[in-house]
Amino acid sequence: KQEVTQIPAALSVPEGENLVLNCSFTDSAIYNLQWFRQDPGKGLTSLLLIQSSQREQTSGRLNASLDKSSGRSTLYIAASQPGDSATYLCAVCTGTASKLTFGTGTRLQVTL
């Protein structure tokens, strides 16, 4: 059974700092990995999707990497802003292509 772990569970950083969120998964036979953002009381917003054949994806200040063989992904956020405060969820797609397996998330707070 695929298991996804995210470290740290919570993180507080001052504005402007660069930061890294970590995700690990137990079954390396994945189709892809996605990073989502969830604001309190809201649904999920897809940030980046990395195919199993890819090593990284970038969108603005966000960069996600994937090392499938070691079962790890990182989400790098450059020059963090208070508006980046949210919970960040990692999810992998394995086996039957219809479902995502999510981690428990990293709750990020960016302070002024």
Next chain:
Amino acid sequence: GAGVSQSPRYKVAKRGQDVALRCDPISGHVSLFWYQQALGQGPEFLTYFQNEAQLDKSGLPSDRFFAERPEGSVSTLKIQRTQQEDSAVYLCASSLARTSETYSGNTIYFGEGSWLTVV
């Protein structure tokens, strides 16, 4: 509407009561998913529809949970004889593509969820 719409947003049910949660996906979206998110946890897959066909219901936790999408658009998740452990946020998501295409990179859009509290 512009996004995935779910109703009701908040529901308080007495234990043993039946509830129905509605999802209006983005118009034209083929794939529809239901996820359950307990407090402080990541979402967990419940079921998947491709148009009106329920292709995967492996995540439904018990036979008290039932989902349908009879005309390939609006979907309803029904929970019979609710229990306290059913308290969670129920998230609906949709995607334009079939799953094999979805997971090649098409975007999946989530609704804001239906918050169910069973007392």
